[in-house]
Amino acid sequence: MAIDPKLNAIEFARNQKTTFLNSLKEFVAIPSISTNAENKEDMWVAAKWLSNKLTEIGIENVKIMPTDGHPVVYGDWLHAPGKPVVLMYGHYDVQPVDPIELWDSQPFEPMVNGDYLMGRGTSDMKGQVMASVHAIHSIMQSGSFPVNLKFLYEGEEEIGSPSMQKWIGDNTAMLKADFCLNPDAGMLDKNTPTLTKGLRGLVYFELKVFGPSADMHSGMAGGIIHNPAQAIAELISQMHDADGKVTLPGFYDSVYQMTAAERREFAQLPHDEVFFKKVSGVEHLWGEKEFIPAERLGARPTLEINGLVSGFTGEGQKTVLPAWAMAKISCRLVPDQDPDVVHQQMLQFLTEKAPNTIRWELRKLSGSPASVVREGQPGLKEMSDALVSMWGKEPVFPREGGSIPIVGYMQKMLGIGSVLTGFGLPDDNLHAPNERLHLPTWYKGIEALIHFFNNF
DSSP: OOOOHHHHHHHHHHHTHHHHHHHHHHHHTSOOBTTOGGGHHHHHHHHHHHHHHHHHTTOEEEEEEOOSSSOEEEEEEOOOTTSOEEEEEEEOOBOOOOSGGGOSSOTTSOEEETTEEESTTTTTTHHHHHHHHHHHHHHHTTTOOSSEEEEEEESOGGGTOTTHHHHHHHTTTTTOOSEEEEOOSOOSBTTBOBOBOEEOEEEEEEEEEEOSSSOEEHHHHBTTBOOHHHHHHHHHHTSBOTTSOBOSTTTTTTOOOOOHHHHHHHHTSSOOHHHHHHHHTOSSOOSOTTSOHHHHHHTSOEEEEEEEEESOOSSSOOOEEOSEEEEEEEEEEOTTOOHHHHHHHHHHHHHHHSOTTSEEEEEEEEEEOOEEOOTTOTTHHHHHHHHHHHHSSOOBOOEESSOOHHHHHIIIIIOOOEEEOOOOOTTSOTTSTTOEEEHHHHHHHHHHHHHHHHTO
């Protein structure tokens, strides 16, 4: 009797749980923080580690390719004639660890705590990268694979993928595929298999406000010089109205308006206000009251203050009027919004609102449009069936509140859509202290991906 290759692969994966976990720990231990100049060498270390892992499991033509920023890891396995070509996507860069004092363990010394692996990048997205690598390894060990594979692992997703548009444009022939599998989207909860239907876009700014030429004694300057920290707070406070709407001129002019059917889809998603309060730890939610939380996250644009710096922030006191203040500001965008247009809207807002008592500068650091998964997207049915195999029920199809710039680039430049899934959870503390990965869900995810590939 012939051995079912799928069952063989699943048995292999179950027997390799400890090995797979140890491999993920090695990967997480590399501090590949893409936004920090001091971690530039670590980015190459992570790329080399990943390229070695692909070679180890049998992927061919593996190479580390430079970009204008951090390198890309490419590889392929093209020995399934007549079968689809699946472009595997992932990113090996991670967010900064600040504030380090709020971590219960060392961010780059991954440790198991109950059902969780703790560490920066465990969930976003080194754990998701390795779930797909381990699934492919489990199938490969039988000597064959049901589809053709190409791999694109970047090191800039956490900073908006600024080099990827050019790099993809330079390598379109090499990246030709039928669709992309992108496991960077995550699940609504551990019991709800999820296929993401859309992603918001992003535009990221750095706003600086300048006052005196140097810090001044507040007793000698207070009351006659407009404090830059106060001025930037005044500007920021005007960027929303009392109902939570963004006040940049024309901000909503091109926002896609949901149909009644789309609003019914959002209303059917399993998470309500109680869930979001529990996940966030707040007592009351905020935002546009005419939209339910799921709509605010998936189908409405936002403006958020991501960081503020000014003046003296050390222990104790120092009576200083600061020379400057800085704010990091991001806007999540929905279909039909253009990042460059929003940039112009921010410039117009500042031109109209900023007083002549200060000077300001605005830098656009990155921008990418929103994307929506098309009906009938190749690979969707196979992934849906795979999730049913593991969770015993049909997946839900939310729109994700986050952004993955490369999804839009692939649609526009390669003409391919993405199957957006993943096995991270909303309470994994993404981008925050004590990031973690729920291991039981991760192991189920590996098996789900084995089902996915074999469904072809």
